[in-house]
Amino acid sequence: MESSRRREKKQRILDAAVIEIARRGYHATTVAMIARRAGVADGTIYLYFQHKEEILSSLFERAMGRFIAAGRERLQTVTGAKERLRAIVELHLGLVGGDRDLAIITQVELRHSLHFLEALSRAQVGEYLAVIADIVEEGRREGVFRAGVDPVFAAKAIFGVLDEMATDWVLSRRNTRLESRADEVAGFLLAGLVG
Amino acid sequence: MESSRRREKKQRILDAAVIEIARRGYHATTVAMIARRAGVADGTIYLYFQHKEEILSSLFERAMGRFIAAGRERLQTVTGAKERLRAIVELHLGLVGGDRDLAIITQVELRHSLHFLEALSRAQVGEYLAVIADIVEEGRREGVFRAGVDPVFAAKAIFGVLDEMATDWVLSRRNTRLESRADEVAGFLLAGLVG
Amino acid sequence: MESSRRREKKQRILDAAVIEIARRGYHATTVAMIARRAGVADGTIYLYFQHKEEILSSLFERAMGRFIAAGRERLQTVTGAKERLRAIVELHLGLVGGDRDLAIITQVELRHSLHFLEALSRAQVGEYLAVIADIVEEGRREGVFRAGVDPVFAAKAIFGVLDEMATDWVLSRRNTRLESRADEVAGFLLAGLVG
Amino acid sequence: MESSRRREKKQRILDAAVIEIARRGYHATTVAMIARRAGVADGTIYLYFQHKEEILSSLFERAMGRFIAAGRERLQTVTGAKERLRAIVELHLGLVGGDRDLAIITQVELRHSLHFLEALSRAQVGEYLAVIADIVEEGRREGVFRAGVDPVFAAKAIFGVLDEMATDWVLSRRNTRLESRADEVAGFLLAGLVG
DNA sequence: TATGAATGAGAATTCATTCAT
DNA sequence: CATGAATGAATTCTCATTCAT
Structure with missing residues (x-):
């Protein structure tokens, strides 16, 4: 249950990442941009991904x-x-x-x-x-x-x-x-x- | 004559760049690294390349x-x-x-x-x-x-x-x-x- | 509340800037000097000022x-x-x-x-x-x-x-x-x- | 005679400097810009001015x-x-x-x-x-x-x-x-x- | 879990100045 | 005197990552 919610949020972050990275390239995309599009705080990204x-x-x-x-x-x-x-x-x-x-x-x-x-x-x-x-x-x-x-x-x-x-x-x-x-x-x- | 010396140095920088970039990737390679390998000062790079x-x-x-x-x-x-x-x-x-x-x-x-x-x-x-x-x-x-x-x-x-x-x-x-x-x-x- | 803390820190940076700039002039004063005197990290300055x-x-x-x-x-x-x-x-x-x-x-x-x-x-x-x-x-x-x-x-x-x-x-x-x-x-x- | 030619060139540099500095400000004006407008080489400036x-x-x-x-x-x-x-x-x-x-x-x-x-x-x-x-x-x-x-x-x-x-x-x-x-x-x- | 303010290492680039030619 | 290629110190700003709340 927890896990499904977790998976969901992870997907949300990845979806945001696809859009941002496609638009501006990996290096020009900041973690903050992905976080904003995903609707989470910058730090939250690091609860789901190490780097x-x-x-x-x-x-x-x-x-x-x-x-x-x-x-x-x-x-x-x-x-x-x-x-x-x-x-x-x-x-x-x-x-x-x-x-x-x-x-x-x-x-x-x-x-x-x-x-x-x-x-x-x-x-x-x-x-x-x-x-x-x-x-x-x-x-x-x-x-x-x-x-x-x-x-x-x-x-x-x-x-x-x-x-x-x-x-x-x-x-x-x-x-x-x-x-x-x-x-x-x-x-x-x-x-x-x-x- | 001048121009040939110029071309030569440009080649030297490019040769250095090939080695450094191949070794560590473009983003991990700093201009300073290329300059050092080419045997020129950092600023010199910018006499030959804009960016x-x-x-x-x-x-x-x-x-x-x-x-x-x-x-x-x-x-x-x-x-x-x-x-x-x-x-x-x-x-x-x-x-x-x-x-x-x-x-x-x-x-x-x-x-x-x-x-x-x-x-x-x-x-x-x-x-x-x-x-x-x-x-x-x-x-x-x-x-x-x-x-x-x-x-x-x-x-x-x-x-x-x-x-x-x-x-x-x-x-x-x-x-x-x-x-x-x-x-x-x-x-x-x-x-x-x-x- | 947050906002007051923010304002406070901004003032602290400005106070530091007055001293440093008065002492050495705007151009000779580096952002790092202001940051140090204000007791914050260099990057912090840019959370409060764009340039x-x-x-x-x-x-x-x-x-x-x-x-x-x-x-x-x-x-x-x-x-x-x-x-x-x-x-x-x-x-x-x-x-x-x-x-x-x-x-x-x-x-x-x-x-x-x-x-x-x-x-x-x-x-x-x-x-x-x-x-x-x-x-x-x-x-x-x-x-x-x-x-x-x-x-x-x-x-x-x-x-x-x-x-x-x-x-x-x-x-x-x-x-x-x-x-x-x-x-x-x-x-x-x-x-x-x-x- | 020498001296008059020297004075003349110095004036030429100063005239160039007035225009460049007025246009872009002292700090944004490079010595090279002044030299170019004066029609002399960068190094020549330093034969007439110390800094x-x-x-x-x-x-x-x-x-x-x-x-x-x-x-x-x-x-x-x-x-x-x-x-x-x-x-x-x-x-x-x-x-x-x-x-x-x-x-x-x-x-x-x-x-x-x-x-x-x-x-x-x-x-x-x-x-x-x-x-x-x-x-x-x-x-x-x-x-x-x-x-x-x-x-x-x-x-x-x-x-x-x-x-x-x-x-x-x-x-x-x-x-x-x-x-x-x-x-x-x-x-x-x-x-x-x-x- | 989530936040987001703070960190500080890191890097590209500029440019006054020098000096061999 | 004149040149202009070369130097390299110096500085702003960015951003991945952390951590107190």
């Missing part, structure tokens, strides 16, 4: 958690490596494209330092890449994908393409929907994977 | 300049879209992989803020993408690449793969040579492009 | 506030233009002469820049001049002062004499009391005003 | 020199205390009002610090006050001015009025000519002095 940086990593973890949960759910209903890859592409672009503020954070702010990026990478992007690699592996076993493709390598390549599309969409302030490029992306990737 | 941030953008411009020059030179000696793409891949991975400190900067530090990333993107990455798009276009005309591939899209996808490989290499402190993955990367990309 | 310059203008406002309050009070108990002018002269010299540190600030430091001086002038000296002009006007109506005297001009002239006496007293480190010149000053001014 | 502050005091000395020279000349042709006082008033307002840039400096910038103001005061304002005091003394001897007036005091009062008029004119950006107030000022002062 300012922990807000950023929590943001990442929350995003990745949703990402992975959505992925799991979606993949359960889809079979066949090609369809599964297509599903991942749609999901990735759909999720990133669904919240521009969050996208700014995942595509730009989270990459602000080597140390930070390494930590993120090891922790959770690895898991995400593994999911993709599994699909590629599955495709090879099914004989749908070329045998010469290394799943681990392919996962990175796929992630690279998705990530670049996402970043490109964030930087170009165009009003297109990112998700609308899913077919094109999936087509390109499948062409490279299919024998 | 600390201008050091970072100069770093990027210098890197891109070398990149593009090397690319132009290389492409002049290579014909055929497939070979040209292969050459670009080798070049990209070779250049990024040739200087880990610089790679840290191009793959991580230069992306530290939306504003900054936008500026970079518009200015010079666009030019680079155009070079790649031209190769794809050429391949389509030659009938080597599939007609269904949009050159602009393909250029981003190719860049995405290269960029992800580079970032992955930077983050994994492995001692492999990045360039050694060129064949694999080129193979994957060509598979996606060739009919 | 260093705002300390100076607050000093002026505080001084003028007291000046005007004292003036109002005094003038209520005095009637007749001649007596009122005499009262103003006594008050002006008495207040300036009562605190040498503050006098240094009002007579010297507050005039350190055109921009600043303009702001002060427009804001509050104007009000003070108006009070004097009213007395002159009153004297004319009473037939005590010459009809040919322009009240606005006379107010400036009176202020000029008072101000010069004050500055002279500040600069000459003599131990005379400034107030002791009040009779002489009032006599001179009245001679010029009375028919 | 930046010496430029300011030289400015004052030059202004006072002209002031006193003009005063001497004028007073030689005028007789009678009343007429001499009138002449001084005209001269003072005429000279200050004749060059707004210089006026900004004499009325504002030169007063920026106690230390500086003291030095000026002792050195040359004293001499100027003495000239005025002499006139008052003369008037007393002639029986034109009241016997009760202390010449030294009167000189300060007169200077105070003139100074306030000058400052007022500088601060009000009105386009009136300062000199046009000479009659009014002289009338007021004489009323106070004449028996």
Whole structure:
């Protein structure tokens, strides 16, 4: 009960952080700004997060958690490596494209330092890449994908393409929907994977 | 004559900046640290750069300049879209992989803020993408690449793969040579492009 | 309650500023010096003042506030233009002469820049001049002062004499009391005003 | 010959300084700005002045020199205390009002610090006050001015009025000519002095 | 738990002054 | 005499973090 209230307030702080950081960048955003938007006192932030940086990593973890949960759910209903890859592409672009503020954070702010990026990478992007690699592996076993493709390598390549599309969409302030490029992306990737 | 001395000292400062920033990140690096490593006084930095941030953008411009020059030179000696793409891949991975400190900067530090990333993107990455798009276009005309591939899209996808490989290499402190993955990367990309 | 504590601390900072600035001048006084004397941390200053310059203008406002309050009070108990002018002269010299540190600030430091001086002038000296002009006007109506005297001009002239006496007293480190010149000053001014 | 060229360049620097300092204030004006406007190198300034502050005091000395020279000349042709006082008033307002840039400096910038103001005061304002005091003394001897007036005091009062008029004119950006107030000022002062 | 006033370390930047050329 | 590149001390202001209430 307590715990739920606590979780709620933590979410409120994170929501505030997304908006502020997306708007002005991580370094230009002060803890006080986040506190004000969240409607709490400056000091309260430190009852929920140890450092300012922990807000950023929590943001990442929350995003990745949703990402992975959505992925799991979606993949359960889809079979066949090609369809599964297509599903991942749609999901990735759909999720990133669904919240521009969050996208700014995942595509730009989270990459602000080597140390930070390494930590993120090891922790959770690895898991995400593994999911993709599994699909590629599955495709090879099914004989749908070329045998010469290394799943681990392919996962990175796929992630690279998705990530670049996402970043490109964030930087170009165009009003297109990112998700609308899913077919094109999936087509390109499948062409490279299919024998 | 004067000017050459000036250019020389500017280079010295940039060289110092690469090392310091790669080591501790842009924000944790003080102007004083760069000055010390360059062997000049703090104030001297400001005779060559207007702001600390201008050091970072100069770093990027210098890197891109070398990149593009090397690319132009290389492409002049290579014909055929497939070979040209292969050459670009080798070049990209070779250049990024040739200087880990610089790679840290191009793959991580230069992306530290939306504003900054936008500026970079518009200015010079666009030019680079155009070079790649031209190769794809050429391949389509030659009938080597599939007609269904949009050159602009393909250029981003190719860049995405290269960029992800580079970032992955930077983050994994492995001692492999990045360039050694060129064949694999080129193979994957060509598979996606060739009919 | 809170507010009173806040006001108190603000006063403490201003008191410290008077001493430091009088001693070494505005430009040679650092915010750190004021903070130390006030017994607060450097950063605390900025919870009460936006800029260093705002300390100076607050000093002026505080001084003028007291000046005007004292003036109002005094003038209520005095009637007749001649007596009122005499009262103003006594008050002006008495207040300036009562605190040498503050006098240094009002007579010297507050005039350190055109921009600043303009702001002060427009804001509050104007009000003070108006009070004097009213007395002159009153004297004319009473037939005590010459009809040919322009009240606005006379107010400036009176202020000029008072101000010069004050500055002279500040600069000459003599131990005379400034107030002791009040009779002489009032006599001179009245001679010029009375028919 | 050398010496005349030297003097000329010194004047050029001072002329530049008047403009720059009047425009932006003493503290906001850098030595480099003055050098640029004077058309010399930064270092050259230091061949003519020991410190930046010496430029300011030289400015004052030059202004006072002209002031006193003009005063001497004028007073030689005028007789009678009343007429001499009138002449001084005209001269003072005429000279200050004749060059707004210089006026900004004499009325504002030169007063920026106690230390500086003291030095000026002792050195040359004293001499100027003495000239005025002499006139008052003369008037007393002639029986034109009241016997009760202390010449030294009167000189300060007169200077105070003139100074306030000058400052007022500088601060009000009105386009009136300062000199046009000479009659009014002289009338007021004489009323106070004449028996 | 929550507050928000206070802290004080920290850093970018400026600019008077020097001095080798 | 003149130059102007180089110096480096010096200072304002910010802001993550703490802690008494």
